[in-house]
Amino acid sequence: MLKAREAVLSTPSYHPPLAGRVGLRLDFNENTDSCSPRVLRRLQRVGSQDLAKYPEREPVEEITADFLKVKRNEVLLTNGVDEAIHLLCQTYLDPGDEAIIVVPTYSMYAIYTKAAGGELIRVRAAEDFSFPLTAVMKAVTSRTRLIALANPNNPTGSVVSNDEMLALAHAAPQAALLVDEAYFEFYGTTILERRREAANVFVARTFSKAYGMAGLRLGVLIGDGEQMRVLRGVSSPYNVNALALACLPEALADQSYVAEYVAEVLEGRQRLEHALEERGVQFWPSRGNFVLMRAGHSKMDAALFSEQMRNEGILVRDRSADEGCEGCVRITIGRREHVTRLLQTLALDQLAGTQGAWRR
Numbered sequence: 001m002l003k004a005r006e007a008v009l010s011t012p013s014y015h016p017p018l019a020g021r022v023g024l025r026l027d028f029n030e031n032t033d034s035c036s037p038r039v040l041r042r043l044q045r046v047g048s049q050d051l052a053k054y055p056e057r058e059p060v061e062e063i064t065a066d067f068l069k070v071k072r073n074e075v076l077l078t079n080g081v082d083e084a085i086h087l088l089c090q091t092y093l094d095p096g097d098e099a100i101i102v103v104p105t106y107s108m109y110a111i112y113t114k115a116a117g118g119e120l121i122r123v124r125a126a127e128d129f130s131f132p133l134t135a136v137m138k139a140v141t142s143r144t145r146l147i148a149l150a151n152p153n154n155p156t157g158s159v160v161s162n163d164e165m166l167a168l169a170h171a172a173p174q175a176a177l178l179v180d181e182a183y184f185e186f187y188g189t190t191i192l193e194r195r196r197e198a199a200n201v202f203v204a205r206t207f208s209k210a211y212g213m214a215g216l217r218l219g220v221l222i223g224d225g226e227q228m229r230v231l232r233g234v235s236s237p238y239n240v241n242a243l244a245l246a247c248l249p250e251a252l253a254d255q256s257y258v259a260e261y262v263a264e265v266l267e268g269r270q271r272l273e274h275a276l277e278e279r280g281v282q283f284w285p286s287r288g289n290f291v292l293m294r295a296g297h298s299k300m301d302a303a304l305f306s307e308q309m310r311n312e313g314i315l316v317r318d319r320s321a322d323e324g325c326e327g328c329v330r331i332t333i334g335r336r337e338h339v340t341r342l343l344q345t346l347a348l349d350q351l352a353g354t355q356g357a358w359r360r
């Protein structure tokens with residue numbers, strides 16, 4: 001009988017709650033509004049020839065490399081950052097090799113590691129979710145072949161310094177160090193310019209968040225030219241579809257759209273954090289477009305809170321199942337009016353008498 005590989009069968013599946021997402025989308029850290037109007041105009045000009053032909057990635061890769069100020073052979077466009085993570089696992093993990101992640105973090109590092117037959121080493125973040133450099137250093141062995149860090153981290157919003165990441169990269173030269181900068185635009189700090197200090201550092205960026213193009217599935221991986229040649233060799237030459245490739249130059253050219261959206265998000269994050277502080281609700285200061293807050297002390301509290309918000313037409317993400325996040329929900333920050341609606345609804349909840357459950 002046909003049977004999948006053991007590593008695949010034992011990989012926990014990840015089913016993001018995508019069904020029935022009706023309401024204000026504060027649950028997936030997407031742009032809560034839209035992409036640049038220039039992207040939409042380009043999409044409207046797509047013709048039958050664009051669809052009939054296989055997509056050509058290289059010219060758009062050149063534009064992206066120039067935009068990022070890196071060499072052209074250092075860049076690979078991917079089907080979202082998810083594909084970049086997948087490719088790194090496929091390229092560097094033999095069965096039994098170790099991949100280190102710092103939990104809680106983004107789920108796909110664990111899934112692609114397991115599916116490749118890798119051994120997952122989960123290092124717990126500190127109580128306040130700060131980066132546990134000493135513990136991560138201690139977890140490095142000769143079998144460590146991948147270290148995946150989200151910076152800023154999802155769902156905590158915490159960050160790691162470039163010096164710490166480079167120290168780690170030097171301590172584990174046999175491992176690929178992925179710095180997942182999916183939320184870079186909201187943080188503003190990157191390791192990109194210092195990446196060449198260690199040949200094993202990879203940087204990933206996405207167009208799913210600030211750029212508002214999650215549906216197009218577009219990410220970029222940057223790394224040492226020689227390593228990227230190998231990764232390119234195992235990726236599909238058509239991994240990024242023609243519509244995404246047509247739109248990317250327009251998205252990159254409209255930096256004022258991104259800057260204006262990011263400014264609104266940063267202001268909104270401050271408004272939410274201030275409101276939570278005033279009401280004595282525990283939260284973790286975030287450098288991303290989201291805030292993790294405590295809705296209570298049990299899974300039930302977080303589920304109830306999320307349900308109440310859904311009834312008010314606002315979708316938030318229950319993160320209770322994540323390590324150290326019992327009773328917590330993650331709320332995406334979006335446009336000014338979306339934050340206003342969120343704050344009004346949070347106040348309504350309080351009036352409804354739920355504050356007892358989510359007080360510190």
Ligand code: PMP
Pocket residue numbers: 028029079080081082083106150153154180182205206207208214218219
């Ligand atoms: N990395 C992190 C840290 C994320 O939070 C997410 C999305 N939730 C992704 C990667 C996935 O990005 P993409 O849509 O580009 O696959």
